[in-house]
Amino acid sequence: MDQSSSSGHETLCGGHAPPCVTQFSVFLDNKVGKMLDLVTQFDDDPVCHICALSVHEASDHAVVRIVTNHAQRAKAILRSHGLAFSETDLLVVELTNGHTISSMCVSLLGAELFIRFAYALMLRPNGTPTIALAVDDLTLAGQILNRKGFRLLGEHELPKPAA
Helix, strand or coil, X not given: CCEEECCCCCEEXXXXXXXXXXXXXXXXXXXXXXXXXXXXXXXXXXXXXXXXEEEEECCCEEEEEEEECCHHHHHHHHHHCCCEEEEEEEEEEECCCCCCHHHHHHXXXXXXXXXXXXXXXXXCCCCCCEEEEEECCXXXXXXXXXXXXXXXXXXXXXXXXXX
């Protein structure tokens, strides 16, 4: 997927696309303490915070999906600790002005867009419910949600570490 950056902090999903964020899917052995090892790498960083987290467990491993407020720094942290990961672009949708999860789903259904997965952000940028959303066509989904009045957030709008 072609990614361009307007400010160095926000990923755009193609030409005239809405802002996206990067999700990191981190592969961990399913052993006591591995999750703690992962999240503490971000606790001490002055720039990068985990804003969303989702865990998918199997008997011998787990895949931890994280969204941070600084993808380039997150990538450096993961690499410096030798962690295996992949990257996926997501939309971050804020549920404001009477918008609900149902109305978001109806909007995407109208365009026959498939929701691959979704999960809530832990750190809500404006104190409102906010959802990380993976769909089969980020550009089209973002354009539809924008037209329907949903607010989409880029990486630069995610919470920053407290000073």
